[in-house]
Amino acid sequence: MTGGLLFALTGAALFALGVAGVLLIAHLLRRILAFNLMGSGAFLVLVGLAQRNDVPDPVPQAMVLTGIVVAVAATALALALTRKLHGLTGQIALPEDADD
Amino acid sequence: MTDPLIWLIVLPLAWATLAFALGPGRGAWVAMAGLLAQLWLAFALAQKIGAGGAALSHAVGGWGAPLGIDLAVDGLSAAMLLLTQCVALPLAVYARSYFKTGDPAGVWFWPLLGFLIAGLNALFVSADLFNIYVTLELVGLAAVALVAAGGGAQQVAAALRYLFATLLGSGAYLLGVALLYGAYGTVSIATLTPLVTGEAPRLVWIAGILMVSGLMLKTALFPFHFWLPPAHGGAPAPVSALLSALVVKASFYLILRLWLGPLQPLLPVFAWGMALLGAAAIFWGSWQAIRAVKLKRLIAYSTVAQLGYLFLIFPLLANPAALKAGVIQIFAHGLAKAGMFAAAGVMIKATGQDTVAGLAGAVERLPVTLFAFGLAGMTLMGLPPSSGFLAKWQIIEAALAQGYWIIAVVALAGGLLAAVYVFRVLRQAFLLAPEGRAMATVPRALEWSAFALAAASVLLGLRGVELMRLVGGA
Amino acid sequence: MRRFLVIAFAAAFAAALGSAMLELAPSPLDLRIPVAAHLAQSGVSHPVTAVLLNYRGYDTLLEIAVLLLALLGILAVVGKDNPSPPRPAHPVLQTLARLATPSIIVMAVYLLWAGAFRPGGAFQAGALLAAAAVLLHLVGLLPAWSMPRLRLRLGFVIGFVVFLMVSTALLGQGALLKYPAETAGMLILLIESALTLSLALILAGLFLLLSRDQGGA
Incomplete structure (x- = not known):
C-alpha cells in the first residue's frame, strides 16, 4: 500500500460520507459541509490515485486547485441562499415543496 | 479572425463582464449585440461543418491533447451551438421587456445570462473531460443564480x-473523471476513446456509472426530476425558458457524447434501463402536467415528460437515424418550450396570476400569445408539419426498423398525453372571462x-x- | 428506513470503489513526461503553475468566470438588504489586526512572486489578502459592502479582463492562450498580478457582501 493509494481510499470513503450527508441532513449549513466533504473526497481520489506510485503528478494537482476554487464559489452561493432563506423564513432547513 | 468556435466562447464572456461592469440593470444592448454576432457565428460554423462534413478542432495553448485542452466541433456540437444562440437571442429581446426597471429579479440578469451562454457554448465544444466539469459548474451556478435572483422564500428554496441537485450531479461526474485519470492518465476524450475497451477494469465501469448518473440527475431524468418543477416553475418566465430549453439539454448532450465516444464499449449495456426511465418520465411528467394547478408548473412537468423522449433513443443508437431523431427532439422541445414559457409569462403578466384557471378570457385579449402557445403545443404533441412530428416520426421509424415496437407505442402515447394538457390550457383560455376582471396590457415585444x-x-x-444532414x- | 438505505448504499459504494482501486494496473499514459519536457517553454519553472496557467490555462480562465459568477449570484440574491454596521471589538484585537495587516500584504506579494518557481501564485496571494480584509471587518475596522460602485466593480473584473484579453490577443500566435516561449514568463506574471488583485476583492466580497442584517427582501 503506497501513500497515494491510501489518500485515494480515504477520498472514496469521504465522498461516500459526503453524499450520504447531502441526502440525509436537513440542516442546511451541515448539508453544505457535507457537500464540501464530498468534493474533498473527489479531490483526494484525483490526486491520490494518479500518484499511487508515489511520484508527484502536477496535472491532477493543478486540476484540484481549479476544483477547489469552483467548490469555494459553489459554497459561497449556497451560503448566500441559505442566509437569504433564513432571513425570509427564520428556518435553516428547506421547506416542503408546497406548490402542488 | 481564426475560428468561429473560439469567438463563441470569448464573446459572451466579454459581454457578460462588460454588463457587470456597467452596473445593475444595465447591459441589455451589449448582450443583444453579442448574441446577434454569436448567432451569425453559429450559423457560419454549422455551414462550414455541414458543407465539409469534417469536424473542426482547436488546441488551446497550442499544446494539443493530452497535455493541453482541445476544443472540437462536429455536427452534433454545431447543432447544439446553433440551438443555443437561436433560443437565447429571442429570449433576450423578451427579457428586456419582461424585467421592468428596478425589478430585483432583473438587476443582474444580463451578466448572468452571458456567463450562462458562455458556459453552454464552452461545454458544447470542449473535448476534455475535466474542462467539461468546469463548464458544467459555470452553467449550473449561473442557472441557480438566475432562479434565485430577487425571489421570495419559495423561489430561494x-x-x-436545484443547487444541491446540480452539485451532487457534478460531484459524481468529477469523481468519475478522477477515476478515469487514475486509470488511464488522461482526461482528453480523443486520447481516451481508443484506450477504453470492453475489458476495462472495474474502476472504469464505476467511473462511467458515476458520470452518467450525475448527468442524469442534472438532466432531471425521472426519478431524478424532483428538483425541476419547483425551479423551472418558480423562476421568472425568461429564466424558466432558458433552463428548460437549454440547460437540461447540456447534460443530456454530455451523456450522448460519453455514450458515443469514450464509454461506448461499456455503456450500451444500460440502454434499455435508460429507455425504461425515459418512458416512465413521459407518463409521470404528462400525468403531473395534466393535474397541475399552476400554469408554469404544468409547463415544467411537460419538460420532465419531453426529456423522456430523449432517453428512448438509447436502445436504437446502432441506427444513425436515432441520433438524428434525438437532435431534432432537442431542437423541437428547445424552441417550443422556450416559446411556451415565454407565452405563459405574457399570460401571467396580463392576468396577474399563475394558474390555469385564471386564463379564462385570454383569447380576446392575447390572441397572438395564445396562438404562440398553441403552436408550441402542436410541436410538443408532435402534429405535422411541426419539428415535433419529425422527431417522433424518426424515433418511431428507427424503433420499428429494429423491431422495437414498444418504443413506438410509448412515443405515440406520449403525444396523446401532451394533447390532453395542451388542450386543457387552450380550452380554459377560450372560456369567457368572469365579469369585471380586467387584464393588464402587455408590451408587444413580449408577445412577438x-x-x-x-x-x-x-x-x-x-x-x-x-x-x-x-x-x-458527424 | 431511508436513512438506513442511504447509509448502506454509501458504505457499499465506498467498499466497491476502494476494492476496484486496489486492483488497478499502472496507467498507460504519463503526463509527467510532457509536462517536464515543455517546462522550459512554459515561462515558469514550477510544474503546477505551468499546468495551471499555461498547459491548462483555459481551465483557469473559466474558473475565474465561475468565481465572478458566484459573486454575481450573491449580489442577485441578497439584493438591497442593509449591510450590518461595524461591530465594536476589543481594542487589543483591533491593534493586533492593524499590526498583522502589513505583514499579510508583504506575505501575499511574496507568494505571488514565488509562484513562478515554488508553491504559491495568484490564488494563494489573493486568498491571503482577502483574509486580511475579513480580519479587519471582524474587528470592526472595515465596514461590510453593499451594492458595489463602479470602482469596486472594475476591481472585481480587472483580473478576468486582463486574462481574457491576453488569451484572445494570443490568437495571433495561432491559438487561444498560446504564449510565445520568450514572453510567456512576463505575460503569466502580468495575468497573475491582475488576478491577485481581483481574486482578493472577489474572495473578500464573498464574505463582506454577505455580512448583512437579517431581514426580508
Whole structure:
C-alpha cells in the first residue's frame, strides 16, 4: 500500500460520507459541509490515485486547485441562499415543496 | 479572425463582464449585440461543418491533447451551438421587456445570462473531460443564480434544492473523471476513446456509472426530476425558458457524447434501463402536467415528460437515424418550450396570476400569445408539419426498423398525453372571462418574441432535412 | 428506513470503489513526461503553475468566470438588504489586526512572486489578502459592502479582463492562450498580478457582501 493509494481510499470513503450527508441532513449549513466533504473526497481520489506510485503528478494537482476554487464559489452561493432563506423564513432547513 | 468556435466562447464572456461592469440593470444592448454576432457565428460554423462534413478542432495553448485542452466541433456540437444562440437571442429581446426597471429579479440578469451562454457554448465544444466539469459548474451556478435572483422564500428554496441537485450531479461526474485519470492518465476524450475497451477494469465501469448518473440527475431524468418543477416553475418566465430549453439539454448532450465516444464499449449495456426511465418520465411528467394547478408548473412537468423522449433513443443508437431523431427532439422541445414559457409569462403578466384557471378570457385579449402557445403545443404533441412530428416520426421509424415496437407505442402515447394538457390550457383560455376582471396590457415585444420561438419550432419541421444532414456528417 | 438505505448504499459504494482501486494496473499514459519536457517553454519553472496557467490555462480562465459568477449570484440574491454596521471589538484585537495587516500584504506579494518557481501564485496571494480584509471587518475596522460602485466593480473584473484579453490577443500566435516561449514568463506574471488583485476583492466580497442584517427582501 503506497501513500497515494491510501489518500485515494480515504477520498472514496469521504465522498461516500459526503453524499450520504447531502441526502440525509436537513440542516442546511451541515448539508453544505457535507457537500464540501464530498468534493474533498473527489479531490483526494484525483490526486491520490494518479500518484499511487508515489511520484508527484502536477496535472491532477493543478486540476484540484481549479476544483477547489469552483467548490469555494459553489459554497459561497449556497451560503448566500441559505442566509437569504433564513432571513425570509427564520428556518435553516428547506421547506416542503408546497406548490402542488 | 481564426475560428468561429473560439469567438463563441470569448464573446459572451466579454459581454457578460462588460454588463457587470456597467452596473445593475444595465447591459441589455451589449448582450443583444453579442448574441446577434454569436448567432451569425453559429450559423457560419454549422455551414462550414455541414458543407465539409469534417469536424473542426482547436488546441488551446497550442499544446494539443493530452497535455493541453482541445476544443472540437462536429455536427452534433454545431447543432447544439446553433440551438443555443437561436433560443437565447429571442429570449433576450423578451427579457428586456419582461424585467421592468428596478425589478430585483432583473438587476443582474444580463451578466448572468452571458456567463450562462458562455458556459453552454464552452461545454458544447470542449473535448476534455475535466474542462467539461468546469463548464458544467459555470452553467449550473449561473442557472441557480438566475432562479434565485430577487425571489421570495419559495423561489430561494427552489434554487437551493436545484443547487444541491446540480452539485451532487457534478460531484459524481468529477469523481468519475478522477477515476478515469487514475486509470488511464488522461482526461482528453480523443486520447481516451481508443484506450477504453470492453475489458476495462472495474474502476472504469464505476467511473462511467458515476458520470452518467450525475448527468442524469442534472438532466432531471425521472426519478431524478424532483428538483425541476419547483425551479423551472418558480423562476421568472425568461429564466424558466432558458433552463428548460437549454440547460437540461447540456447534460443530456454530455451523456450522448460519453455514450458515443469514450464509454461506448461499456455503456450500451444500460440502454434499455435508460429507455425504461425515459418512458416512465413521459407518463409521470404528462400525468403531473395534466393535474397541475399552476400554469408554469404544468409547463415544467411537460419538460420532465419531453426529456423522456430523449432517453428512448438509447436502445436504437446502432441506427444513425436515432441520433438524428434525438437532435431534432432537442431542437423541437428547445424552441417550443422556450416559446411556451415565454407565452405563459405574457399570460401571467396580463392576468396577474399563475394558474390555469385564471386564463379564462385570454383569447380576446392575447390572441397572438395564445396562438404562440398553441403552436408550441402542436410541436410538443408532435402534429405535422411541426419539428415535433419529425422527431417522433424518426424515433418511431428507427424503433420499428429494429423491431422495437414498444418504443413506438410509448412515443405515440406520449403525444396523446401532451394533447390532453395542451388542450386543457387552450380550452380554459377560450372560456369567457368572469365579469369585471380586467387584464393588464402587455408590451408587444413580449408577445412577438414568444410567437417567433413557437413559430420557429413548427417551421423547423419543414427544414429538418438540413439539420439531419448536419448531424449525419458527424 | 431511508436513512438506513442511504447509509448502506454509501458504505457499499465506498467498499466497491476502494476494492476496484486496489486492483488497478499502472496507467498507460504519463503526463509527467510532457509536462517536464515543455517546462522550459512554459515561462515558469514550477510544474503546477505551468499546468495551471499555461498547459491548462483555459481551465483557469473559466474558473475565474465561475468565481465572478458566484459573486454575481450573491449580489442577485441578497439584493438591497442593509449591510450590518461595524461591530465594536476589543481594542487589543483591533491593534493586533492593524499590526498583522502589513505583514499579510508583504506575505501575499511574496507568494505571488514565488509562484513562478515554488508553491504559491495568484490564488494563494489573493486568498491571503482577502483574509486580511475579513480580519479587519471582524474587528470592526472595515465596514461590510453593499451594492458595489463602479470602482469596486472594475476591481472585481480587472483580473478576468486582463486574462481574457491576453488569451484572445494570443490568437495571433495561432491559438487561444498560446504564449510565445520568450514572453510567456512576463505575460503569466502580468495575468497573475491582475488576478491577485481581483481574486482578493472577489474572495473578500464573498464574505463582506454577505455580512448583512437579517431581514426580508
